[in-house]
Amino acid sequence: MEIKKIDNYRWELPKTGNMRVPGIIYATESMLKAEKQKEPLKQVANVATLPGILKASLAMPDMHWGYGFPIGGVAAFDWESGIISPGGVGYDINCGVRLATTSLVEKEVRPKLENLVNALFRGIPSGVGSKGSIKLSIPEEKKVLQMGSKWAVNRGLGEALDLEHTEDGGCMPNADPGVISQRALERGRKQLGTLGSGNHFLEIGVVEAVYDTPAAQAFGLFEGQVTLMLHTGSRGLGYQICDDFLAFMTKHGKKLGFDLPDRQLACARIQSKEGMRYYNAMACAANYAWTNRQILMHNSREILFRVLGISPRDLNMKLLYDVCHNIAKKEVHVIDGKKQTVCVHRKGATRSFPAGHEALCDQYRPVGQPVIIPGDMGTASYVLTGTEKAMQETFGSTCHGAGRVLSRKAAKKASKGRAIQRELEDKGILVKWTGRSTLAEEIPEAYKDISQVVEVVHEAGISKKVAKLRPIAVVKG
Amino acid sequence: MWGRLSSLPHMIKSKYSLIDHTADFGIHVYGSDSKELFANAAWALFDIITEIDQLAGLDSCHIEVSGYDWSDLMVNWLREVLYLWNGKELLVKKARILSLSGNELAATVEFDPFNPDLHVIKTEIKAVTYHQIQVNSSPSGWEAIIICDI
Numbered sequence: 083m084e085i086k087k088i089d090n091y092r093w094e095l096p097k098t099g100n101m102r103v104p105g106i107i108y109a110t111e112s113m114l115k116a117e118k119q120k121e122p123l124k125q126v127a128n129v130a131t132l133p134g135i136l137k138a139s140l141a142m143p144d145m146h147w148g149y150g151f152p153i154g155g156v157a158a159f160d161w162e163s164g165i166i167s168p169g170g171v172g173y174d175i176n177c178g179v180r181l182a183t184t185s186l187v188e189k190e191v192r193p194k195l196e197n198l199v200n201a202l203f204r205g206i207p208s209g210v211g212s213k214g215s216i217k218l219s220i221p222e223e224k225k226v227l228q229m230g231s232k233w234a235v236n237r238g239l240g241e242a243l244d245l246e247h248t249e250d251g252g253c254m255p256n257a258d259p260g261v262i263s264q265r266a267l268e269r270g271r272k273q274l275g276t277l278g279s280g281n282h283f284l285e286i287g288v289v290e291a292v293y294d295t296p297a298a299q300a301f302g303l304f305e306g307q308v309t310l311m312l313h314t315g316s317r318g319l320g321y322q323i324c325d326d327f328l329a330f331m332t333k334h335g336k337k338l339g340f341d342l343p344d345r346q347l348a349c350a351r352i353q354s355k356e357g358m359r360y361y362n363a364m365a366c367a368a369n370y371a372w373t374n375r376q377i378l379m380h381n382s383r384e385i386l387f388r389v390l391g392i393s394p395r396d397l398n399m400k401l402l403y404d405v406c407h408n409i410a411k412k413e414v415h416v417i418d419g420k421k422q423t424v425c426v427h428r429k430g431a432t433r434s435f436p437a438g439h440e441a442l443c444d445q446y447r448p449v450g451q452p453v454i455i456p457g458d459m460g461t462a463s464y465v466l467t468g469t470e471k472a473m474q475e476t477f478g479s480t481c482h483g484a485g486r487v488l489s490r491k492a493a494k495k496a497s498k499g500r501a502i503q504r505e506l507e508d509k510g511i512l513v514k515w516t517g518r519s520t521l522a523e524e525i526p527e528a529y530k531d532i533s534q535v536v537e538v539v540h541e542a543g544i545s546k547k548v549a550k551l552r553p554i555a556v557v558k559g
Numbered sequence: 560m561w562g563r564l565s566s567l568p569h570m571i572k573s574k575y576s577l578i579d580h581t582a583d584f585g586i587h588v589y590g591s592d593s594k595e596l597f598a599n600a601a602w603a604l605f606d607i608i609t610e611i612d613q614l615a616g617l618d619s620c621h622i623e624v625s626g627y628d629w630s631d632l633m634v635n636w637l638r639e640v641l642y643l644w645n646g647k648e649l650l651v652k653k654a655r656i657l658s659l660s661g662n663e664l665a666a667t668v669e670f671d672p673f674n675p676d677l678h679v680i681k682t683e684i685k686a687v688t689y690h691q692i693q694v695n696s697s698p699s700g701w702e703a704i705i706i707c708d709i
Contacts, residue, residue, distance in 0.1 A: 345689035
């Protein structure tokens with residue numbers, strides 16, 4: 083596959099065959115040339131063949147192989163003539179991250195860290211098929227799906243400000259529980275307030291470096307500060323919705339009038355019954371995921387009070403921001419100087435809106451949207467801000483994380499005979515997990531170097547570094 | 560795509576082998592005929608999820624699925640079987656394929672309700688995907704490639 087260099091951090095996959103637009107990949111030369119990038123590059127090209135795609139099929143530096151669309155992929159489709167695809171969002175709809183700040187510094191937490199990790203591990207249900215303390219009736223679950231985070235805040239599981247500090251206020255208003263299956267509802271009923279398994283985690287971190295002081299101040303970040311990060315999504319409910327609609331769209335795919343290069347790219351015109359049904363079903367899962375993270379943050383906060391023996395005022399935990407990284411959204415973007423309504427698919431990509439954007443709350447509008455990029459459990463995470471350049475180049479999007487480079491099996495092999503927990507403890511990171519193999523699968527080498535990924539988006543200008551966080555404790559499913 | 564399938568007669572004896580993928584993993588399933596292939600595919604999923612030998616097959620249910628071709632039928636079949644676990648917490652010991660054509664399948668599935676004191680969950684399989692799905696027959700038998708999200 084021929085690739086043209088645009089500049090040090092951008093590469094063009096020229097339009098060939100059935101591609102309607104070129105592909106543009108954000109990466110360094112060495113990242114791009116890695117053997118593992120061949121398959122995802124083909125996927126970038128496949129996405130470029132879909133009807134209504136605008137400007138380019140984009141890939142972020144954490145790009146890796148996904149189903150249909152690559153992970154780290156961004157594609158915008160014209161709202162009137164384009165398509166919407168469950169494969170462009172992913173199975174874990176609104177998988178995302180939230181970061182909360184505290185008034186504490188590391189030395190206030192370190193002596194009680196082990197107790198804290200144990201208490202979080204016990205108190206936050208994680209692992210395969212974990213169930214939450216909240217059992218929803220179906221009518222109540224439907225309210226969660228319609229209201230999102232506000233459902234939790236109305237029940238005292240958070241504050242009004244939490245909603246302002248959540249992407250879309252923690253609610254996509256188009257959610258329609260009437261279009262999702264009984265199976266999805268059934269799976270969602272028992273899992274609210276659970277972390278799940280795989281790469282999902284809860285992390286206590288410390289702000290290690292501040293790169294942009296005014297933005298850090300606006301975000302309430304300072305060096306040495308203790309933070310709490312959560313990475314999870316819509317659990318079985320989101321998976322079921324994705325799976326149901328992949329089957330549904332595969333069945334109705336012939337109506338589209340063109341052949342898909344990959345069945346996993348199954349899609350529907352946005353302006354069709356099938357397309358709208360998916361968009362409204364996906365919003366249900368998005369709202370569920372925001373509610374889930376809201377409840378998990380509240381429960382974690384309660385555990386922190388108890389274990390550290392401090393008052394809410396002394397802890398002063400505040401939600402910095404909650405971002406989703408698997409989603410399709412109706413947004414307005416400027417294309418060739420004209421405003422256009424589009425459906426932006428971000429699959430393993432984060433919204434990166436600039437200062438002044440109307441979607442941002444008053445506190446963040448002067449500096450831009452907080453972008454939270456989690457690393458793997460042994461290294462670091464980053465806080466960035468959205469930029470104008472992201473609006474011009476990437477439909478207001480940036481990377482979402484480190485991106486896998488080793489398969490789970492290869493990671494297990496690489497970790498064989500090693501005491502991963504001990505290695506992390508030596509770095510000052512306490513880890514507690516449930517799965518038999520999760521820890522081995524999630525070793526730092528299994529992922530791209532997060533600092534390199536962040537360097538690319540920073541240098542390319544599609545988001546700007548604000549602060550770096552270092553983990554001190556991790557709870558995993 | 561079809562080039563990746565290599566009918567290896569000596570492999571037919573095992574029901575499946577694992578394929579390694581960066582994001583997730585897949586299974587290469589074998590069967591002497593189409594019925595055995597579909598039964599083995601269900602068995603493979605639960606051999607990965609749990610210690611399948613520990614299951615008793617206490618209860619059973621009937622499943623019918625359709626698909627527009629062999630590949631679609633395979634994905635839809637495994638979706639149904641996997642839902643028994645992800646949706647209902649039932650662990651499948653065995654599937655008996657009662658009837659099978661390129662578009663329709665009827666089967667009886669034996670399972671145990673999940674009991675955390677008795678059953679080990681080794682791997683979580685979250686979904687069966689269409690990615691690189693292949694179902695193929697040759698004079699030496701049937702085989703399929705299925706990629707799962709874990």
